[in-house]
Amino acid sequence: MPLMQIQNLTMRFSGITAIEDLSFHIEESSITSLIGPNGAGKTSAFNCMTGFYRATSGDILFEGESLLGLKPYRITQKGIIRTFQNVRLFKNMTVLENVMSGAHSISRQSVFGALLRHPAERREEREIREAAEYYLGYVGILDKQNEVAKNLSYGDQRRTEWARALAAKPKLLLLDEPAAGLNREEKDRLVALIRRFRTDFGMTVFLIEHDMDLVMKVSEQVIVINFGTKIAEGTPFEVQSDPRVIEAYLGTDE
Amino acid sequence: MSLEIVLEQLVNGLVLGSFYALVALGYSMVYGIIKLLNFAHGDIYMTGAFVCLSAFGVLSGFLPGVPGIIVSILIAMLISGVLGYMTQRFAYRPLLGAPRLSLLITAIGVSLVIYNTVMVVTNSQPLSFQSGLNNTAGIRFGGIDISYIKIVLVAVSALVMTGLNLFINRTMAGRAMRAISQDQDTCRLMGIHVSRIIGLTFILGSALAAVAGGMACVYYGNVRFNMGYIIGIKAFTASVIGGIGSIPGAMLGGLLLGLLESFGTQLEFVGSAWKDVFAFGILILILILKPNGLMGKSEVERM
Amino acid sequence: MGFIKQTCHTALKPVRQAYGLLSENKRVQYIVCAALFAAMVAGPLFLGRYVIGVMWDAMFYMLLALGLNIIVGYCGLCDLGYAAKFAIGAYTTGICIQTFGLSFWLSLPVSVVMAIITAVLIGAPTLKLRSDYLAIVTLGFAEIVRITARNLEITGKATGLHSIERPSLFGLQLTKTEHWYYVFLVLVVAFIFISYRIRNSRFGRALAYIREDEDAAQAMGVNTTRYKLYAYMIGAVLGGITGSFYAVRMASISPTTFDFNQSANILLAVILGGMGKIPGVLAGAAFFAIFPELFRDIPVVGDMRMLFFGLLLVVVMILRPQGLWPERKKR
Numbered sequence: 001m002p003l004m005q006i007q008n009l010t011m012r013f014s015g016i017t018a019i020e021d022l023s024f025h026i027e028e029s030s031i032t033s034l035i036g037p038n039g040a041g042k043t044s045a046f047n048c049m050t051g052f053y054r055a056t057s058g059d060i061l062f063e064g065e066s067l068l069g070l071k072p073y074r075i076t077q078k079g080i081i082r083t084f085q086n087v088r089l090f091k092n093m094t095v096l097e098n099v100m101s102g103a104h105s106i107s108r109q110s111v112f113g114a115l116l117r118h119p120a121e122r123r124e125e126r127e128i129r130e131a132a133e134y135y136l137g138y139v140g141i142l143d144k145q146n147e148v149a150k151n152l153s154y155g156d157q158r159r160t161e162w163a164r165a166l167a168a169k170p171k172l173l174l175l176d177e178p179a180a181g182l183n184r185e186e187k188d189r190l191v192a193l194i195r196r197f198r199t200d201f202g203m204t205v206f207l208i209e210h211d212m213d214l215v216m217k218v219s220e221q222v223i224v225i226n227f228g229t230k231i232a233e234g235t236p237f238e239v240q241s242d243p244r245v246i247e248a249y250l251g252t253d254e
Numbered sequence: 255m256s257l258e259i260v261l262e263q264l265v266n267g268l269v270l271g272s273f274y275a276l277v278a279l280g281y282s283m284v285y286g287i288i289k290l291l292n293f294a295h296g297d298i299y300m301t302g303a304f305v306c307l308s309a310f311g312v313l314s315g316f317l318p319g320v321p322g323i324i325v326s327i328l329i330a331m332l333i334s335g336v337l338g339y340m341t342q343r344f345a346y347r348p349l350l351g352a353p354r355l356s357l358l359i360t361a362i363g364v365s366l367v368i369y370n371t372v373m374v375v376t377n378s379q380p381l382s383f384q385s386g387l388n389n390t391a392g393i394r395f396g397g398i399d400i401s402y403i404k405i406v407l408v409a410v411s412a413l414v415m416t417g418l419n420l421f422i423n424r425t426m427a428g429r430a431m432r433a434i435s436q437d438q439d440t441c442r443l444m445g446i447h448v449s450r451i452i453g454l455t456f457i458l459g460s461a462l463a464a465v466a467g468g469m470a471c472v473y474y475g476n477v478r479f480n481m482g483y484i485i486g487i488k489a490f491t492a493s494v495i496g497g498i499g500s501i502p503g504a505m506l507g508g509l510l511l512g513l514l515e516s517f518g519t520q521l522e523f524v525g526s527a528w529k530d531v532f533a534f535g536i537l538i539l540i541l542i543l544k545p546n547g548l549m550g551k552s553e554v555e556r557m
Numbered sequence: 558m559g560f561i562k563q564t565c566h567t568a569l570k571p572v573r574q575a576y577g578l579l580s581e582n583k584r585v586q587y588i589v590c591a592a593l594f595a596a597m598v599a600g601p602l603f604l605g606r607y608v609i610g611v612m613w614d615a616m617f618y619m620l621l622a623l624g625l626n627i628i629v630g631y632c633g634l635c636d637l638g639y640a641a642k643f644a645i646g647a648y649t650t651g652i653c654i655q656t657f658g659l660s661f662w663l664s665l666p667v668s669v670v671m672a673i674i675t676a677v678l679i680g681a682p683t684l685k686l687r688s689d690y691l692a693i694v695t696l697g698f699a700e701i702v703r704i705t706a707r708n709l710e711i712t713g714k715a716t717g718l719h720s721i722e723r724p725s726l727f728g729l730q731l732t733k734t735e736h737w738y739y740v741f742l743v744l745v746v747a748f749i750f751i752s753y754r755i756r757n758s759r760f761g762r763a764l765a766y767i768r769e770d771e772d773a774a775q776a777m778g779v780n781t782t783r784y785k786l787y788a789y790m791i792g793a794v795l796g797g798i799t800g801s802f803y804a805v806r807m808a809s810i811s812p813t814t815f816d817f818n819q820s821a822n823i824l825l826a827v828i829l830g831g832m833g834k835i836p837g838v839l840a841g842a843a844f845f846a847i848f849p850e851l852f853r854d855i856p857v858v859g860d861m862r863m864l865f866f867g868l869l870l871v872v873v874m875i876l877r878p879q880g881l882w883p884e885r886k887k888r
Contacts, residue, residue: 050776076778084776090769093762101766105778107759111787114758115751121758128759168778291689348875358635358689359828360874362821366867374861483817487700490693527708534697541690542682 001064003028003172003204004049009058011044011228018044019228021058026172026206026221029198033219034208037248041228042208043085046176050082051075062172077105079171085180087157091150095141095160098149099132102167135163138200139193154181162193166201173197175207179214187211191218216240224248258397263516269404269473271512272411276466277489278496278504279418280338280459286435286499287455288350293361294341296486297368298334298460302467303477304372306330307383318386327468331461337368338460339453347449372479380478383471407469414465415505418458422501431455435499484530491537497547506549511536597742601735609734615846616741617803622826622842623748623835624795629824630833631761632788633768634684635692638699639823642793644706644815645671646800651718651810652711661724661805665798672797676790684785699820707812717811724805737806744802748795752835755791764788765833818863825866829873 002025011019019041026032036042047053049060051072060067067075076082081102090098107128113121136142139159144152149160158178165173178194179187191214194205209215215222216236224232224239226248232239239245277299284292309326317325341364349357392401422428430451434441442448471477488511496507511533518532519525540547601609625639646668653664675698683694706712713719723731731737755761763784766774775781804810822845830841852862 052772052775071780072772072775073778073780076776082776084773088770088773088776090766090773092769093765097762097765100762101774101777101779104759104763104766109759111755111760111791114755114760117754117758125759164777291692345871345875349878352874352878353633354689355629355633355635356874356878358692359824360871362637362824363867363870363874366821366863366870370861370864370867374864484700487693487697491697494690494693528704531701531704534701537697538679538682538694541686541694545686545690 002026003063004206005059005061006045006049007059007061009045009048009060010056011041011048011053012056017228019048019055019225022225022228022230023058024223024230024233026204029202029204030221031194031198031205031207031219032221032223033215034206034223034225035210035212035215036225038210040226042225043176044228045225046082046174046208049075050080050174073105076168079169080174081105081165081168081170081172082174083161083165083176083178085176087154087161089149089157089160089164091148093149094146095136095149095152095156096129096132096145098160099136099145099163099167100128102135102164103128103131105168131167132163135166136160138166139163155186158182166197169201170203172204172206175205175209177209178207179209179211187214190214194218259520261396262398263520264513265398265400265404267513267516268408268509269512270516271509272408273466273470273485273508274489274492274511275415275505275508276411276462277485278492278508279415279501280463281490282493282496282498282501282504283431283455283459285493286501287431287452288346289354290346290357290361291490292459293358293486294365294368295459295463296482296484296489297365297372298338298341298482299463299467299470299485299489300372300477300479300482301337301368302330302334302460302464303471303481304330304376304381304467305333305464306468306471307381307477310383310385314384314386320387323385323387323468323472327465330464330468334464334467335457335461338456338463342453342456347452369479369482376479378479380476382476383474385472385475387472389473389475403473407473410465410469414462418462419501421458427451427454488530488533491533491540494537494547495540497549500547500549503547503549507547510548594746601738606734609738611847611850613734613738613741614850615843616738616745617799618823618826618842618846619745619839620741620748620799620802621796621823622830622838622845623745623752624792624799625823626752626792626827626833626835626838627755627764627788627795628792629827630838631756631768632764632785633832634688634785634789636695636789636792636820637692637817637824638695638697638702638820639792639796640815640817640819641695641699641702642672642675642796643800643803643819644699644702644810644812645675645793646797647804647810647814648706648712648718648800649797650801650804651721654721654805655718656711661722661801665801668797668801669794672793673790676793677786680786680789684789685782696817696820699815699817703812703815706815713811715812717809717814718804719809721804721808721810723808731805740802740806744799749835749839751795756833756835760784760787768833822866825870829869 004026006022006024009019009022010017022041022045034042034045044053048055049067051067051070051074055068062078062080067078090101107124109121109124113124133142133145136145139162141156141159141163144156149157152160175194179190182190194207195218197203197205207215207219219236222234222236222239223230224242224245231248232242232245234242277295280295280298281292284290284295306326306329309329310322313322313325345360345364346357349360387403389403390399390401392399392404422431430441430446431454433444433446434448434451438448470481489508492507492511493504494507495510496503496505514536515529515533519529600612604612621639621643624642625636628634628636649668649671650661650664653659653667654661659667679694679698683691706717707715725731729736731740763774763779766777766779767781767784771781826841826845827838828841829844830839831837849862
């Protein structure tokens with residue numbers, strides 16, 4: 001059974017159809033990409049999958065269970081973590097505190113733990129902190145852990161966001177245009193990093209991306225959409241040579 | 255409830271509702287365009303009443319009666335409009351990119367400044383307004399007396415609101431206003447002078463509040479520095495009932511709240527001591543049952 | 558505008574330097590805190606009754622500001638009716654003692670329960686909505702509370718409740734100003750302790766995530782509606798407890814104590830102090846208690862102080878949206 005199945009997903013906002021009857025699935029431990037020209041409905045699809053939008057019709061199954069109507073935090077608790085297109089860090093908090101937020105969905109101490117600070121709470125706090133430090137080291141910015149997030153360079157902000165997502169130990173990692181704003185060299189490192197996410201943590205990666213080059217390098221399965229509907233699906237090689245894709249995307253963009 | 259009482263409360267409700275609607279419009283327009291809950295709006299209404307009273311005090315010597323009142327209200331509209339523009343220009347505009355909470359708190363600051371300035375100027379005393387008109391004169395209809403002033407008040411409100419509707423729907427500036435409330439960045443790209451239109455929105459909203467303030471001054475015969483506080487909250491309630499950001503919604507919400515309140519006071523358990531509690535109770539109910547209001551567009555359903 | 562900014566910048570330089578020393582050196586921090594605390598404890602031995610009264614006032618505002626700080630500073634919610642929470646605590650205690658003959662200490666848990674009930678009542682429907690709705694609903698609710706207190710028999714109508722019996726502690730009846738000075742000092746320390754514990758915990762961080770970016774907080778698995786409600790409840794409980802102590806300290810309460818100006822004062826203390834930063838909030842509250850005392854006898858200025866506050870608020874928001882307390886660079 002695929003890890004995630006999108007079935008006949010349709011999304012309409014007051015008259016405009018952003019996604020029309022879109023179906024695809026994401027295999028366990030694969031790296032899958034959703035691509036399409038600007039305004040094709042990629043981000044809408046992404047927002048439906050993460051619960052930020054409510055789909056008009058269709059269904060989204062994760063491990064066989066429907067995610068429809070669940071709030072974003074519930075979806076996160078099921079093991080699906082997203083990043084944001086234009087990096088959404090907690091700007092006035094430290095890098096470490098930002099990454100510690102990743103562990104929120106897999107830890108449980110609440111008000112009484114905070115006030116009483118009993119042994120279980122202390123242990124959990126220590127674990128959260130250590131995990132955060134581990135993932136900061138993993139993405140290579142442990143030395144910046146005490147800086148306020150908004151003072152970081154753009155590249156480091158991106159890394160912080162990745163560390164934050166990894167700290168949640170997701171089954172499925174959703175990356176929203178992870179290459180936006182990176183230069184060529186950084187993009188190459190990103191490709192290697194995404195592959196390592198899978199080998200090191202066994203997670204499935206799904207990305208929506210604008211950058212064809214990166215998508216072709218990193219993904220095993222590519223879904224191409226335009227005007228909210230799927231126009232092609234297959235390996236990067238298959239997709240690249242599909243005339244409809246060339247017409248809709250490669251021909252006009254870049 | 256006898257028919258007379260129903261009719262009487264209907265008229266009272268319309269009068270009250272006209273005040274609420276006029277003030278609610280300013281709230282709704284500003285919220286629609288910059289998503290600011292303009293806390294100082296009630297105080298602009300109060301300023302309008304004050305200017306009207308002061309202007310008439312000067313004018314009544316050579317321009318007594320109705321013409322004097324009309325000119326006074328026009329002056330009130332002008333000065334309140336300028337005041338509204340200034341608050342926008344100097345307090346809100348520097349903060350347009352800031353978090354919403356900062357903007358809201360700035361609005362509270364502006365409200366405190368206006369409120370306390372008037373309080374100091376008037377020495378915390380209510381001022382009374384002598385129009386020289388007979389407020390009780392009127393016509394008899396369906397077994398009750400309806401004073402001319404009530405009729406004029408409701409008619410003027412209707413006229414002003416129709417004018418506003420025409421302005422919003424038919425003119426370039428009105429269209430720009432609606433466009434900005436949809437997407438400010440695109441409007442900027444389209445060459446719309448966004449900050450000028452925002453300024454205009456404040457001027458219009460404040461002038462409408464001043465009309466209400468001026469009429470309240472004539473109708474109630476006195477002006478107090480704290481008269482804007484309760485009506486501010488009520489008008490906000492009205493705009494939420496109608497759907498905040500929606501202009502017809504603000505009008506409808508205002509009238510509805512006015513009617514509900516005046517009929518509500520007839521209920522034995524409400525009475526006049528509890529009428530404000532009744533109105534806020536309605537606000538909380540509306541927020542639970544229909545948070546987008548009666549005529550508000552539901553935003554893209556985000557969860 | 559640039560000129561004002563420059564002047565403020567220069568004027569605040571010594572403050573910044575002192576703060577830099579404070580924030581970088583842990584030992585200096587401890588010494589300063591210990592010295593302040595010792596001064597507070599020893600205060601009544603040297604100071605006159607008037608000064609102690611003013612200091613009590615300052616501590617009273619500190620309690621309210623610390624409570625509201627959980628809601629506004631930690632979680633970023635705008636509560637314009639905090640006076641209502643404190644009114645509910647005060648009236649609950651007043652009624653428990655006068656009508657039901659309970660002791661003050663037994664009235665405290667009743668106060669806490671009442672605070673939680675009202676917080677859920679207002680919070681549950683509104684916290685799901687746009688955040689500025691909460692502002693107006695809390696404002697409306699504060700009016701409801703005030704009007705209700707003014708109209709009900711049991712709350713003593715417009716005159717309020719009088720000669721509420723003072724409680725005893727270990728056989729000592731708390732009647733003197735000094736007694737209350739120490740009671741409130743203990744409360745302030747307890748509230749500070751609670752505030753710090755909350756801030757440095759998973760729960761407190763979740764509130765900060767909500768304040769910083771609600772969508773991102775959701776995406777990290779924070780049940781934003783529920784956490785906002787928790788923050789709101791804790792704020793209400795702290796306010797309620799403060800109200801209970803206020804009622805027995807003053808021995809009389811009336812609706813006018815709980816009007817909008819009171820709510821505005823508390824909010825301003827939190828904001829001027831720098832939303833969320835505890836030393837800042839304490840300083841803000843002290844400022845609000847002491848400032849009016851200084852200007853009370855100057856005729857015109859005394860009336861105009863709220864006007865100045867309003868202006869100050871606008872200027873602070875424009876120049877320093879994060880509040881007056883200097884920003885921490887590093888921890």
